[in-house]
Amino acid sequence: MGLLQKLLRPVFWVLFVALWSTPYTGSASVEEANALLKWKQTLQSADTSVLTTWILDPKNGSGSSASCPCNWLGVSCNAEGRVTRLNLMNSSVKGTLETFPCSSFANLAYVDLSMNELSGPIPSQISSLPLVYLNLSTNELSGNIPPEIGLLTKLETLHLPQNHLNGSIPQEIGQLKSLSELALYTNHLSGPIPSSLGNLSNLVSLYLYDNQLSGSIPNTIGNLKALVSLSLHTNNLSGSIPQTLGDLTSLAHLHLYMSQLSGSIPNELGNLKFLVDLKLSDNQLSGSIPASFGNLSELTHLFLRVNNLSGLIPKEFHNLKNLIVLEMERNQFSGDLPDICQGGKLQNFTVSTN
DSSP: OOHHHHHHHHHHHHHHHHHHHSOOOHHHHHHHHHHHHHHHHHOTTTTSTTGGGOOOOTTSOTTSGGGOGGGSTTEEEOTTSOEEEEEOTTSOOEEESTTOOGGGOSSOOEEEOOSSEEEEOOOGGGGGSOOSEEEOOSSEEEEOOOGGGGGOTTOOEEEOOSSEEEEOOOGGGGGOTTOOEEEOOSSEEEEOOOGGGGGOTTOOEEEOOSSEEEEOOOGGGGGOTTOOEEEOOSSEEEEOOOGGGGGOTTOOEEEOOSSEEEEOOOGGGGGOTTOOEEEOOSSEEEEOOOGGGGGOTTOOEEEOOSSEEEEEOOGGGGGOTTOSEEEOOSSEEESOOOOOOTTSOOOEEEOOOO
16 A cells, blocks of 8 residues: 555544534434425415525435525524524415424524514414424414413413413413513403413513403412513403512503402502503502502502592602602592692693592
């Protein structure tokens, strides 16, 4: 064997081992591309500007860049060429999710199909995806929220608002311990708010408003110590406001208006010292305004109108120096008004029909 051959033999051996030990992702990439193309064929909007980029080049090999979905608009991949993100927000996509090949995407963590014309149910197979972010808002989706959604235990954001979803909120959503945002507003959801939502200890925003939810607000909502925004308004909720809401010490926005809540306003709401926006109007609340409201020094908007509240307006209101809007009309208040203009920011104050 010549000297040159002896010198090159280790090089060839290294190249041989490298070639056979490196995972080949081309076939996987093409498999995902074909799966997306099959879904595209079921859509009524396959000729939209975004989806026209979803093509395979028959002149190239199966592992070529032209066959890779990573080059398609709305599709992103990891370093191995596997699809990780699908963003078709506001892309005129019209069709259903029933034919979406969930089982074909082992790395798909981010899906945004909001502001399209998707209809039909949310398939239970969506639970097979390793999702961290799911946004299906502002579509025409209908049917129930599948209980299998509780299997998406890595999910951090779940947005399903402004659809035609009905039925109850599944208890299984309480299994999504990583969830920080839950938005189900403006649907046709009915039944009670699941007590299991109290398990979502990382939740920062909870938007369930503009539905047909009934029953009482569960005490377990008070477990959501990270919560900043809580909007349950425009439902058919009844019963009293739970005292446990006073434990939500990070809360900045609390919207419970336009329901059938009754009983007195709990003193514990005065613990919410970061509260900026408190709206309790258009309910059946009775009794007096708690003096503890004087602790809400960050409050800019306070809506108490159209209730059965009575008694004196607390003198502690003079501490609310950041108030911009105070609406208290159509109650049964009596006595003198405290000095509520010390902060110099009040722009809108209504107290008629008392």
